[in-house]
Amino acid sequence: MPRINSPAELEAFREGLLSQRDPNKPCITLCSGSACHASGSAEVGARIEEEVRKQGLSDEVIIRKTGCHGFCERGPIVVIHPEGICYFQVKAEDVPDIISRTIKEKQIVDRLLYEDPDTSEKIIYESEIPFYKNQERLVFGSNGNIDPKSIDDYLAIGGYAALARALEWGPEKVVEEIKKSNLRGRGGGGFPAGRKWEGSRNAPEEIKYVIVNADEGDPGAYMDRSLLEGNPHAILEGLTIGAWAIGSHEGYIYVRQEYPLAVENITIAIEKAEEYGLLGKNILGSGFDFTVKVHRGAGAFVCGESTALMTALEGRAGEPRPKYIRSNIKGLWGKPSVLNNVETWANVPLIINKGADWFTQFGTERSKGTKIFSLVGKITNTGLVEVPMGMTLRDIIYKIGGGIPGGKRFKAVQTGGPSGGCLPEELLDLQVGFDELTQAGSMMGSGGMIVMDEDTCMVDVARYFLDFLTDESCGKCVPCREGMRQMLKILTNITQGKGKEGDIQLLEELAEVTSEASLCALGKSAPNPLLSTLRHFREEYEAHIKEKRCPALSCKELIAYYIDPEKCKACMICLRKCPADAIEGGKKLIHVIDQEKCTKCGTCFESCPPRFSAVRKISGEPVPPPIPEEQRTIAGKSKEK
Amino acid sequence: MSGILLQIDGRQVEAEEGMTLLEAARKEGIHIPTLCHHDKLEPYGACRICIVEVEDRGRTKLVVSCVYPVEEGLIVRTRSEKIDRIRKMILELLLAHAPDAFGLQDLAREYGADRNRFEKEASFCIHCGLCVRYCAEVKKKHAVGFVDRGIRREICFVPEVAAKECWDCKECFPLCPTEALQAAFVLVEAFTGKKT
Numbered sequence: 001m002p003r004i005n006s007p008a009e010l011e012a013f014r015e016g017l018l019s020q021r022d023p024n025k026p027c028i029t030l031c032s033g034s035a036c037h038a039s040g041s042a043e044v045g046a047r048i049e050e051e052v053r054k055q056g057l058s059d060e061v062i063i064r065k066t067g068c069h070g071f072c073e074r075g076p077i078v079v080i081h082p083e084g085i086c087y088f089q090v091k092a093e094d095v096p097d098i099i100s101r102t103i104k105e106k107q108i109v110d111r112l113l114y115e116d117p118d119t120s121e122k123i124i125y126e127s128e129i130p131f132y133k134n135q136e137r138l139v140f141g142s143n144g145n146i147d148p149k150s151i152d153d154y155l156a157i158g159g160y161a162a163l164a165r166a167l168e169w170g171p172e173k174v175v176e177e178i179k180k181s182n183l184r185g186r187g188g189g190g191f192p193a194g195r196k197w198e199g200s201r202n203a204p205e206e207i208k209y210v211i212v213n214a215d216e217g218d219p220g221a222y223m224d225r226s227l228l229e230g231n232p233h234a235i236l237e238g239l240t241i242g243a244w245a246i247g248s249h250e251g252y253i254y255v256r257q258e259y260p261l262a263v264e265n266i267t268i269a270i271e272k273a274e275e276y277g278l279l280g281k282n283i284l285g286s287g288f289d290f291t292v293k294v295h296r297g298a299g300a301f302v303c304g305e306s307t308a309l310m311t312a313l314e315g316r317a318g319e320p321r322p323k324y325i326r327s328n329i330k331g332l333w334g335k336p337s338v339l340n341n342v343e344t345w346a347n348v349p350l351i352i353n354k355g356a357d358w359f360t361q362f363g364t365e366r367s368k369g370t371k372i373f374s375l376v377g378k379i380t381n382t383g384l385v386e387v388p389m390g391m392t393l394r395d396i397i398y399k400i401g402g403g404i405p406g407g408k409r410f411k412a413v414q415t416g417g418p419s420g421g422c423l424p425e426e427l428l429d430l431q432v433g434f435d436e437l438t439q440a441g442s443m444m445g446s447g448g449m450i451v452m453d454e455d456t457c458m459v460d461v462a463r464y465f466l467d468f469l470t471d472e473s474c475g476k477c478v479p480c481r482e483g484m485r486q487m488l489k490i491l492t493n494i495t496q497g498k499g500k501e502g503d504i505q506l507l508e509e510l511a512e513v514t515s516e517a518s519l520c521a522l523g524k525s526a527p528n529p530l531l532s533t534l535r536h537f538r539e540e541y542e543a544h545i546k547e548k549r550c551p552a553l554s555c556k557e558l559i560a561y562y563i564d565p566e567k568c569k570a571c572m573i574c575l576r577k578c579p580a581d582a583i584e585g586g587k588k589l590i591h592v593i594d595q596e597k598c599t600k601c602g603t604c605f606e607s608c609p610p611r612f613s614a615v616r617k618i619s620g621e622p623v624p625p626p627i628p629e630e631q632r633t634i635a636g637k638s639k640e641k
Numbered sequence: 642m643s644g645i646l647l648q649i650d651g652r653q654v655e656a657e658e659g660m661t662l663l664e665a666a667r668k669e670g671i672h673i674p675t676l677c678h679h680d681k682l683e684p685y686g687a688c689r690i691c692i693v694e695v696e697d698r699g700r701t702k703l704v705v706s707c708v709y710p711v712e713e714g715l716i717v718r719t720r721s722e723k724i725d726r727i728r729k730m731i732l733e734l735l736l737a738h739a740p741d742a743f744g745l746q747d748l749a750r751e752y753g754a755d756r757n758r759f760e761k762e763a764s765f766c767i768h769c770g771l772c773v774r775y776c777a778e779v780k781k782k783h784a785v786g787f788v789d790r791g792i793r794r795e796i797c798f799v800p801e802v803a804a805k806e807c808w809d810c811k812e813c814f815p816l817c818p819t820e821a822l823q824a825a826f827v828l829v830e831a832f833t834g835k836k837t
Contacts, residue, residue, distance in 0.1 A: 300790070317787070322686020322708045475768065475787075475794030477687045479727075482734035485792045486759055513730040516703055516723075517689045 003277035005285040007164035010155075017156050026061050026103050027081040028052075029144060030090075033068030033229055034222070034261055040091065041065075041076035047095040048078075055099050064153070067143040067230015067265075071131050073382040074114070079126055079144060086126040087112035117380065117402065131381045134399045136362065138370050139346050140223075140386040143230035148265045151272040154233040160278050162349035166241045167286040174245040174352065175201055181356035182368045183348070187213050187304070187341030188416070188445045188521070190367075190434035193348075196338055199328040200246040203336035208248040210239055211332065211339040214255035214262065215309060217301040218417030219468060221448035223372040223384055224342035228255065228262035231346065232269035236292065238348030240279060243290045246338055251292040254309050256299055267294055301418075301472035304446075305520045306331075306339045308474065319474045320520035341446060343372055363389035367433035371447055377414075378453040380405045387432070394428040397451055408453040411552075412536070416445030418465040418472075419525035421532025422458060441532040443525070457554035458537040459544050463491040465529040473522060480523030483514035487530060496557040499545035504534065549620020556600045559619045563604070565590045565627040567614035570634050574604035574615060590632040595623055647715040662706035662717055663691055673706050673719050674728065674748055676735075676818055677769035682778050684708045685770055690731050690748070694718040703727075725752055733758040735767045742767070742819040765819045766796055772813035782806045785813065 004010050069077045074088035101107045113122040146153035166174045179194030216224040273279035281289050302308045303318040310332045312318035331337025351359045360368045367389040380402030412422040421442030434444045470484045487510050511527035518524045543549045550558040568590045575583040582598040585591035608615040644655040656665035676688035686708045693706045696716040732754035776785050784802040
């Protein structure tokens, strides 16, 4: 492949590519992101290749292994273009049918279609499935159309046109356009990217750096991974534009070691871009030089904090710096450094291509564009969703997410990762945006969204997140290390029924000191799950402390299992399944749980047939005494079993 | 070449460019407590006890004085209800680990900190890092360092380096605000560990 030496050559090359590509040629795209890979997309892929060959279609069908499509709940996902026929949970054995029926005969394989859980209606096209229909996939949408290992695929959808335009515009205009777009950092801080860039651009130093923060570490969040895996060139293009804008010639991609596919794909992307002259010396003949290195992070959550990340990049232990000078002025190796999150960088080419005015039509007054959320937890449609800023939590959870499974009630949604907050049902009509979420006691964070149902104990949720953060704190400053140690102890005690009068006040005092006095954002935001649950679910804390009762019937130490003798039909199911041999009884003998032996694993509760529903969870009240042995015999009722 | 004028606790203070608030205050004899600060070492900003309030263009914020640089016209308060509350809590949190450290006890009296507020977990070390940083920055030996993170973080001598360097130095011992107990303890432990 010869180098591309000018914007004109880039366009000519693109036209050449497109002229060889027939948009009407059948194309089978297979999601090969990490989630689909885990559910078997590699075997499906191999089978597709084999079957296409076997059926003699090698020249008539394009097979494209793409990045994440987002609907991970239903993976592996196969989409057949140009029609956009969407098949879910495809197994290798489904492949012959797909090839012989859909590709050859243009027929639909019914059993692989999405079925609307409410109406039982089968839906054929991706664009009509509620999960996709209600999204606005500006950044994430390309994932489904390109092979992330192919730079030609990215060029065919208009890739690197924004870079060519930026080079033509000159750095000042690029900074102005990003400022005008009001693009705010997608990694958590929400700081306006344009202002960050401008600060670095105006700094007098010769050497400057641009950095991609791909140290995504929130439990359950994987939007950055999916972007980096699925569309690495978009991030590279954004980064190169940023480097040009601030006058940097060296960039870093700080990506977690635990993301092997992301590392692989971005590394290939860098090699290819260098080969094409889109990276390296004299990019597109402009005289601008820029190189990018991939740095694999060792997996410390705190390294997502910008100064800790830079310290780690310098080769030292990833601890935040105690400083009051922004890193865009004095960052990596003391030089001006613009660090933005993966998703922020991925927005840059879009803004340059389509303009700030186009971008600002999406979103709320102060939060523009879209945001990708990782919608997980007790939600029907688990996956990655991209929505315009300003969509309500209710629309995201119900219209896109399909609501809460199993007929359970919604209880709370945790946004912003472990340092975010839990929002209750009353706030479901809140519009998602940086300031809106912060005002409600949560935050945007990098886009984690964990849905919780009525069985979730909010005290335990706060304990869980604090446990996570206590483990991930670097331990340098006192308020974070010691404040969290004590908060975690108190919360653990409360969930174990050892809560005392005054605990809530002490938690509030500790939370204040931790958030006011900690060195970095990890400590400053660590009390958020605690404070938001105290704010919205205070009565649960009080029930745990005063009544030793867990209202969600979730905290093991505060609940007991009890078999209602009126309902027990002595079916022996729970008795046989109990791993602790804690259930006494027999055929026609009402079962009784020995509370001493019971480990509260819940097996009896789950295994009792719903038509009996004899096992109950009890909290905050004494377990009724076991029914006297002479009354346990069920006479002549055995048929009812 | 003129100095930077700022106000600390109502007093006009003249400082030089590049000074920290702590340095400017100390120059004027205004006392701000510190635990992890040392004149020979780079500011570390870890104990957070030197926290102060600054007012800049009408906005008040909390900053640690050992790191925050002086600025023209800044208004600084070294004591307030909030500052005292934070310092008291920091002391109480540290006293759980080093209840008998004299430095902490003196400060505890000043701020009304209760040494028994939190359950004792006597580890003696308050993670000020003075020994670690002194060894690295002044002695350039790196014989002692931090291991692990978060609440499992502790100081540890590197046996290979310590065996060569520490016996004739021990300059870190008097730096330890918890009376060198921990330093000595860990050192001995490191050596015995090496012998067995």
